[in-house]
Amino acid sequence: MAHATATKVEETKGADKTALITGSEAIAVACKLADVDVITAYPIRPYDTVMQYVAKLVANGEMDCEYIVAEAEHSQFEIVKHASAVGARVFTGSSGVGWMHAFEALTVTPALRIPMVAMVGNRALDDPGAFGVEHNDALAVRDLGWQLVWVDSAQEALDTALIAYRVAEDKRVFLPCAISCDGAFLTHSQALVRIPAQEKVRAFLPPYDRAKLLLHPDNPITVAPQANEDWVMEIRRQNHEAMERAVKVIGEAYADFERTFGRSYGNPFFEEYETADADVVLVGMGTVSTPIKVGIRELRKEGKKVGFVRVRWFRPFAADELAATLSRFRAVGVVDRDFSFGSPYRSGVLATEIRAAMYPSAKRPPVLGFIGGLGGREVTVPDVRRMTESTLLAAEGKAQPPTQWIGLRE
Amino acid sequence: MTTLANGGTSGLVNIQPPRLDPFKGVKKVPLEEFFTSGHRTCQGCESALVMKMMVKAAGPRTVVLGSTGCMYVANTTYYSTSWVVPWMHTQLGSSGSAALGAAAGLKAIMRKGKIKDEPINVIAFCGDGGGADMGLSAISATLTHPDYNLLILMYDNESYANTDIQLSGSTPYGAHTTFSPPGKVRRIMHHRWKKNMAGMLAAGHPTCRYIATVDMSYGMHAMNTVRKALSIGGPTFIHSLDPCPKGWDYDPILSHELGELAVKCGVWPLYEVEDGVVRLMGKTKEIASGRAKRLPVREYLLKQGRFAHFTDEDIDYFQGKIDEMWERWLVPGVIPLRKEIEADRPPA
Numbered sequence: 001m002a003h004a005t006a007t008k009v010e011e012t013k014g015a016d017k018t019a020l021i022t023g024s025e026a027i028a029v030a031c032k033l034a035d036v037d038v039i040t041a042y043p044i045r046p047y048d049t050v051m052q053y054v055a056k057l058v059a060n061g062e063m064d065c066e067y068i069v070a071e072a073e074h075s076q077f078e079i080v081k082h083a084s085a086v087g088a089r090v091f092t093g094s095s096g097v098g099w100m101h102a103f104e105a106l107t108v109t110p111a112l113r114i115p116m117v118a119m120v121g122n123r124a125l126d127d128p129g130a131f132g133v134e135h136n137d138a139l140a141v142r143d144l145g146w147q148l149v150w151v152d153s154a155q156e157a158l159d160t161a162l163i164a165y166r167v168a169e170d171k172r173v174f175l176p177c178a179i180s181c182d183g184a185f186l187t188h189s190q191a192l193v194r195i196p197a198q199e200k201v202r203a204f205l206p207p208y209d210r211a212k213l214l215l216h217p218d219n220p221i222t223v224a225p226q227a228n229e230d231w232v233m234e235i236r237r238q239n240h241e242a243m244e245r246a247v248k249v250i251g252e253a254y255a256d257f258e259r260t261f262g263r264s265y266g267n268p269f270f271e272e273y274e275t276a277d278a279d280v281v282l283v284g285m286g287t288v289s290t291p292i293k294v295g296i297r298e299l300r301k302e303g304k305k306v307g308f309v310r311v312r313w314f315r316p317f318a319a320d321e322l323a324a325t326l327s328r329f330r331a332v333g334v335v336d337r338d339f340s341f342g343s344p345y346r347s348g349v350l351a352t353e354i355r356a357a358m359y360p361s362a363k364r365p366p367v368l369g370f371i372g373g374l375g376g377r378e379v380t381v382p383d384v385r386r387m388t389e390s391t392l393l394a395a396e397g398k399a400q401p402p403t404q405w406i407g408l409r410e
Numbered sequence: 411m412t413t414l415a416n417g418g419t420s421g422l423v424n425i426q427p428p429r430l431d432p433f434k435g436v437k438k439v440p441l442e443e444f445f446t447s448g449h450r451t452c453q454g455c456e457s458a459l460v461m462k463m464m465v466k467a468a469g470p471r472t473v474v475l476g477s478t479g480c481m482y483v484a485n486t487t488y489y490s491t492s493w494v495v496p497w498m499h500t501q502l503g504s505s506g507s508a509a510l511g512a513a514a515g516l517k518a519i520m521r522k523g524k525i526k527d528e529p530i531n532v533i534a535f536c537g538d539g540g541g542a543d544m545g546l547s548a549i550s551a552t553l554t555h556p557d558y559n560l561l562i563l564m565y566d567n568e569s570y571a572n573t574d575i576q577l578s579g580s581t582p583y584g585a586h587t588t589f590s591p592p593g594k595v596r597r598i599m600h601h602r603w604k605k606n607m608a609g610m611l612a613a614g615h616p617t618c619r620y621i622a623t624v625d626m627s628y629g630m631h632a633m634n635t636v637r638k639a640l641s642i643g644g645p646t647f648i649h650s651l652d653p654c655p656k657g658w659d660y661d662p663i664l665s666h667e668l669g670e671l672a673v674k675c676g677v678w679p680l681y682e683v684e685d686g687v688v689r690l691m692g693k694t695k696e697i698a699s700g701r702a703k704r705l706p707v708r709e710y711l712l713k714q715g716r717f718a719h720f721t722d723e724d725i726d727y728f729q730g731k732i733d734e735m736w737e738r739w740l741v742p743g744v745i746p747l748r749k750e751i752e753a754d755r756p757p758a
Contacts, residue, residue, distance in 0.1 A: 037522065038511070064518075071548065071550070074501075074507075075547070078507035085512065086512050216525070216530075217471045220497075222486055222491035223496075223497065224498060225491055228488075
């Protein structure tokens with residue numbers, strides 16, 4: 001764990017407030033607290049609720065920003081990309097095929113070192129039509145230099161949005177960050193959220209300073225020239241190094257977050273639940289944590305030592321730490337709310353990453369992949385029981401299929 | 411509420427556009443260049459001249475955003491950029507979004523006191539592929555935002571000239587491009603008529619205050635058009651026709667002459683639409699008012715290798731379409747609406 005960087009937390013005026021809000025609204029509130037300058041909206045369910053809340057904040061004079069309704073997602077991301085280049089703090093977002101419509105803009109944003117923060121209201125990549133959650137949308141950019149984080153509660157959504165600005169705009173990083181919120185389960189579900197006082201946010205989040213990269217007549221630089229084979233490799237390497245530095249910066253940001261706001265997330269990269277004495281664990285991202293945690297409580301009453309590891313930061317991926325943690329268990333079951341067609345073991349993306357991360361470990365428990373909850377289908381407590389039972393069998397050395405579809409109509 | 415100079419309103423503050431009076435004669439044009447050496451455009455490239463004059467007209471307090479195309483690839487070789495003003499690449503279809511984003515970003519942080527409040531010109535340029543094809547949707551959207559001061563300039567060399575001369579929605583009827591080569595069976599592969607970009611944008615965006623056409627053979631007019639577009643407030647659009655030796659297949663020495671012929675033959679009308687008022691400009695105005703004679707398009711077409719396969723019938727058809735533009739359109743040279751249905755009979 002990294003250490004806090006703030007020498008002291010400044011005395012802050014104003015009290016936190018508690019409000020019953022959705023995950024989308026929590027991120028809108030974070031945008032207001034972060035004093036975001038330019039926001040672009042375009043409708044697609046389920047992320048777009050965040051933009052409806054932002055619009056109300058702007059209309060009511062509670063937030064001062066340029067709120068632009070774009071004509072397509074590609075433009076949404078291109079508009080804020082250029083606003084960020086001239087020094088504005090920006091926010092945008094999308095879901096499902098909308099995110100994919102912006103793909104070209106998403107591709108170039110990290111290489112331009114634009115610290116854009118975006119919300120992905122995770123959604124199935126229809127056709128066939130589906131509003132429900134799947135993670136393949138956000139995961140599609142996993143190789144492009146975006147920082148990717150998954151949250152599972154409205155509180156975590158608000159807090160992570162503030163952390164995302166802090167990390168993305170750190171000059172050691174300057175990479176965009178996408179916050180994934182499961183469609184419906186998080187975007188549309190209300191929960192009690194502590195809204196921090198503005199002064200605390202100001203103490204935690206310094207102003208965006210683009211410094212040498214600012215596009216302004218006082219700093220007449222040429223951005224993104226033709227570099228070709230002469231320099232592209234070095235520039236890719238610089239992006240990689242920035243992503244590497246993000247690991248440390250994320251650690252610092254969470255430590256400072258705790259000191260400023262008094263809420264701790266423990267290890268920033270992943271959450272462990274009931275793992276201390278666990279024989280086997282399930283691993284997942286996002287709101288699948290709810291049925292899994294409920295299921296684990298039931299299974300533990302029956303004496304089954306089961307735990308859960310919830311991955312938050314998918315990029316940068318905490319491979320060493322995750323491998324060290326997961327190698328403590330006798331078997332690991334990875335629950336993917338996504339699927340990678342034709343991939344190794346015909347798995348989900350997370351399972352493949354976890355297997356790759358664990359390969360160098362001295363102790364390598366079996367890693368099972370479970371595909372569940374696609375298209376917004378619920379992952380139920382009985383599903384959790386089935387996945388756990390299979391993982392327990394693997395722990396006992398009984399061969400299990402490498403990938404199993406859970407809750408599938410046969 | 412504050413009423414903006416451009417007629418829009420903002421509850422907060424108005425970022426004023428710069429005041430750029432017209433250059434009164436060629437001797438009053440500043441010598442200082444903001445698009446300089448370091449580029450590797452072709453000999454006779456009129457689009458390079460567009461860049462040079464565009465930014466000379468705008469001056470040093472300018473941010474230029476360039477979408478993919480010749481004027482990106484040829485002008486910004488790493489370590490030898492030709493841009494003296496800040497410049498940023500934008501995606502092929504993003505000139506509208508780039509201009510909007512930069513203008514909105516500057517407006518927000520100036521209003522909030524995060525940077526000095528001053529007029530900064532925002533110009534995004536695109537080629538005809540980036541503008542009339544892929545970027546049309548974003549340009550259209552941007553022209554509906556009255557609250558941001560910006561200029562989108564489309565340099566139209568009538569093909570995807572950077573990628574090997576492929577036809578675009580702005581390529582003239584019948585032209586030989588690598589995607590429309592004349593063959594043994596089909597002489598004319600490209601049967602589509604060139605999009606009327608400036609007229610379409612003027613007709614479709616009633617709050618856009620200024621849309622104009624230029625041609626670098628009339629450089630003073632072009633520079634003053636840029637200055638007017640940047641000063642008037644709100645989003646503006648300029649469409650420039652740029653003879654291209656490589657794509658149009660002619661001796662580079664003819665670039666200037668072809669630019670003039672495009673206007674003199676009536677193929678490229680020079681006009682501006684300011685607050686909905688159409689004004690024909692320069693030589694185009696002379697032709698329309700009968701003070702100058704419109705030359706036959708044959709003069710223009712046959713100087714270009716891309717029309718070398720044209721038969722007399724093809725030339726007559728082309729001439730007929732240009733005549734129609736001047737004689738039948740309700741707003742001649744600008745808007746292709748007319749009073750009655752007329753049959754279109756392209757040559758077989």
